Amino acid sequence: MTDVLADFTLAGGRAAVIGRHHLPIDAVLPDNHRAGISVGQHLAELGHRRIGIVAGPIELNTVSDRIAGLREGAGAAGAELTVVSKAFTREGGIAGARELRDRDLTAIVGLNDAMAIGILSELRQHDVRVPEDLSVVGFDDIAVAGDVAPALTTARIPMFEMGQHAVGLILRPASDEPRTITTDHELVVRRSSGRPRE
Structure with missing residues (x-):
């Protein structure tokens, strides 16, 4: 990929990426690790001590950063x-909830909101009440996160702003050194998280 980007740049192209990486290119870095810390701390402060995580592919930086943050925040x-x-995906959330449903957990975190919505769907199919029996939390704060039932607690990652920042980097004059812009996050607490059952 480094060679492809070098050839593209030599031909007059400009590029920027969103997410942590090891490429010599401008980047917008989402606040995945600290967002994970916020989610972990939120669940720990509610009293959760047995937490399941439905993750995407472990080799993805987004996944590893969010898990590391969750471990730090809840650990x-x-x-x-x-x-x-x-x-x-949502289907991945369903499969993960299926695998975790019968374990002695008090909360399940989907590493993106689509997964968390799949988790909610699977739990509803088996009459598991959220948050009374299990709390569910996601990441990203997609448009429907507040519309599902119960409304989803999630770590808001500013997707639209990250896209704007990436385009802004591309439109600026070229730099000798790769530039980075780091975005923030916000924990949005809604009805899907609560204190664990006794």
């Missing part, structure tokens, strides 16, 4: 995290 309170890796 300080002594929480145990159980991770299963599935497709980064």
Whole structure:
């Protein structure tokens, strides 16, 4: 990929990426690690100590950064995290919830909102109440996150702003050194997370 980007640049092309990487190119870096910390701390502060994580492919930086943040945020309170890796989709969330449903957990985190919505769907099919029986949390704050039932607690990642920043980097004059812009996150607490059952 480095060679392809070098050839593209020599031909007059400009590019920027979104996400952590090892390429010599401008980048917009989402706040995935600290977003994971916020979610982990939120669940720990509610009293959750047995948390399942439905992750996308582990080799993805987004996934590894969010899991590391969750471990840091919830691990300080002594929480145990159980991770299963599935497709980064609603269907992956369903499959992950199926695998985790019968374990003795009090919360499940989907590493994106599509997965979390799949988790909610699977739990509803088996009469598992959210958040009374299990809390569910996602990442990204996609448009429908507040419209599902119950409304989804999630870490908001500013997707639109990241796209704007990436285009802005491309439109600026070229730089000798790769430039980075780091974005923030916001924990949006809604009805899908609550205190664990006794």
